[in-house]
Amino acid sequence: MSMDETSFPALTDGESTVHRGPQSNPPSDVNDPTIRGQAWDIIESVLDDATPQSEWAREQLRTRMESHPGNPERALLEHLMATRSFTDGQSDDSEPNLPSPDLPLPDEDYGNTVLFTRRSRRRIEAILGDRMLLTAFQPIHELSSRNVVGVEALTRFVSDDGASADHWFNEAAAVGLGSDLEFAALQAALIAAEQLPAHVYVALNLSPATCLDPRLRAFVEHSQLAVDRIVIELTERLAEDEYEPVVAALAPLRLRGLRVAVDGAGAGFGSMSQVTHLSPDIIKLDRSLIAGIDHAAGQRTLGAAMVEFARQVGADLVAEGIETQAELTSVMDLGMGFGQGYLLGRPSVQPLDWTAWRTSADHEASTSGSNGSAT
Known part of the structure; x- marks a missing residue:
C-alpha cells in the first residue's frame, strides 16, 4: 500500500517526472534522480509558498540549502528535523507565533509530526478529499505449485507530478x-x-503508528473481506518500547485470524529483532538478500538459516524481489516456500489480471482433482 518503490504518473507506469522551478534545478551529476528529485519537489513547494505564515520556514530552508550546496537531501532532512509544529492547536487562518529566523531553535525532542508548510498539507488534504489513489496488487506465489496464494497491496497516486508513493506517505x-x-x-x-x-490473502502495508490507531480495528471488522484473509505488513522498524503496545493492539484481531508479516528480514539486526518480538505469521526476506543469491555463498548461507528459523517458529517465508530464473531456482533449492517479484508477476491495477489468478488456481485445482480421481 503506500509505500512502494515505483511511481505511478497519470495512471501509467514509467519513470517519474518531477516539475521544478527555474531556480531549483538540481546539478547535472545527480547520482539518484528519484530521491533527489523528490527532495527538490518538496523544497520547491516550501519556497513557492508566499504566504506570510511560511516566511520563517522559507528562511530556515534557504539557510540549510546554503550550508549544503548541491545536496538538497541533506538540506531538507535538517530542515525537517529542526522545524517544529508551531501551528498546532491553531486554526488554519490564525497567525502562528513564529520565532525570528536568526534565533536558533531550542534543543528538544522533535519526534512529533512536522508542519513545515501549509501547501504540503493542502496537497495531502486534496488527496484525502478526492480519493485520488488506486490499489495495485502484486501476486505472491507458492513456489512449488506456482499458484497465487496472496497479494501485496501497493498504493498508486493519481497525480500529474509523477511523485512516488513513498514521497506522498512521507x-x-x-x-x-x-x-x-x-x-x-x-x-x-x-x-x-x-x-x-x-x-487469496491481502498483505496491507501499515506503519506502527497506524497499527496503534483505534480506527484500525473498525476498518478491519467492517471490511467485506474475511479477517483471516488480511495480513498486516509492518513497514517500519520499531523502537524497543514500541513492541509491547503494537503487539497488544493487534492481539484481538490476531485472535480472529488476522496475520502479521515482518518485511525486510535478513537486512540487519533491526529486522530480526522485529521477528523475535512480534512472532509474525509471515517473514518476508529483503530483496538485498535475494538479489544475486544464486552466486553469493554468504547470501545462500543466510538464506538457508532463515529457512530453518522460519520452520522453527512456524512462520511462512516469502522471498521478495525475485527477478531472474537463477534466483528463483536458488531460493527453491534452499527450501523457501513462497516468493514474489517481477519474474513471477508485476503489480497490476487491472481486475482482469486479478481474475487470471483465479483462473490459474482453478485450473491447478481441477488438474489435481482429476489426478486424484484417476488413482
Missing part, C-alpha cells in the same frame, strides 16, 4: 496526516480486494 507524515493517508489507502485496498479470488 509528506503526509511530515504534516501530521500520515495515518489518515494510510487509512485512505487501506480503505481503497480493502474495497479493491473484494474482486480478488476468494483463496
Whole structure:
C-alpha cells in the first residue's frame, strides 16, 4: 500500500517526472534522480509558498540549502528535523507565533509530526478529499505449485507530478496526516480486494503508528473481506518500547485470524529483532538478500538459516524481489516456500489480471482433482 518503490504518473507506469522551478534545478551529476528529485519537489513547494505564515520556514530552508550546496537531501532532512509544529492547536487562518529566523531553535525532542508548510498539507488534504489513489496488487506465489496464494497491496497516486508513493506517505507524515493517508489507502485496498479470488490473502502495508490507531480495528471488522484473509505488513522498524503496545493492539484481531508479516528480514539486526518480538505469521526476506543469491555463498548461507528459523517458529517465508530464473531456482533449492517479484508477476491495477489468478488456481485445482480421481 503506500509505500512502494515505483511511481505511478497519470495512471501509467514509467519513470517519474518531477516539475521544478527555474531556480531549483538540481546539478547535472545527480547520482539518484528519484530521491533527489523528490527532495527538490518538496523544497520547491516550501519556497513557492508566499504566504506570510511560511516566511520563517522559507528562511530556515534557504539557510540549510546554503550550508549544503548541491545536496538538497541533506538540506531538507535538517530542515525537517529542526522545524517544529508551531501551528498546532491553531486554526488554519490564525497567525502562528513564529520565532525570528536568526534565533536558533531550542534543543528538544522533535519526534512529533512536522508542519513545515501549509501547501504540503493542502496537497495531502486534496488527496484525502478526492480519493485520488488506486490499489495495485502484486501476486505472491507458492513456489512449488506456482499458484497465487496472496497479494501485496501497493498504493498508486493519481497525480500529474509523477511523485512516488513513498514521497506522498512521507509528506503526509511530515504534516501530521500520515495515518489518515494510510487509512485512505487501506480503505481503497480493502474495497479493491473484494474482486480478488476468494483463496487469496491481502498483505496491507501499515506503519506502527497506524497499527496503534483505534480506527484500525473498525476498518478491519467492517471490511467485506474475511479477517483471516488480511495480513498486516509492518513497514517500519520499531523502537524497543514500541513492541509491547503494537503487539497488544493487534492481539484481538490476531485472535480472529488476522496475520502479521515482518518485511525486510535478513537486512540487519533491526529486522530480526522485529521477528523475535512480534512472532509474525509471515517473514518476508529483503530483496538485498535475494538479489544475486544464486552466486553469493554468504547470501545462500543466510538464506538457508532463515529457512530453518522460519520452520522453527512456524512462520511462512516469502522471498521478495525475485527477478531472474537463477534466483528463483536458488531460493527453491534452499527450501523457501513462497516468493514474489517481477519474474513471477508485476503489480497490476487491472481486475482482469486479478481474475487470471483465479483462473490459474482453478485450473491447478481441477488438474489435481482429476489426478486424484484417476488413482
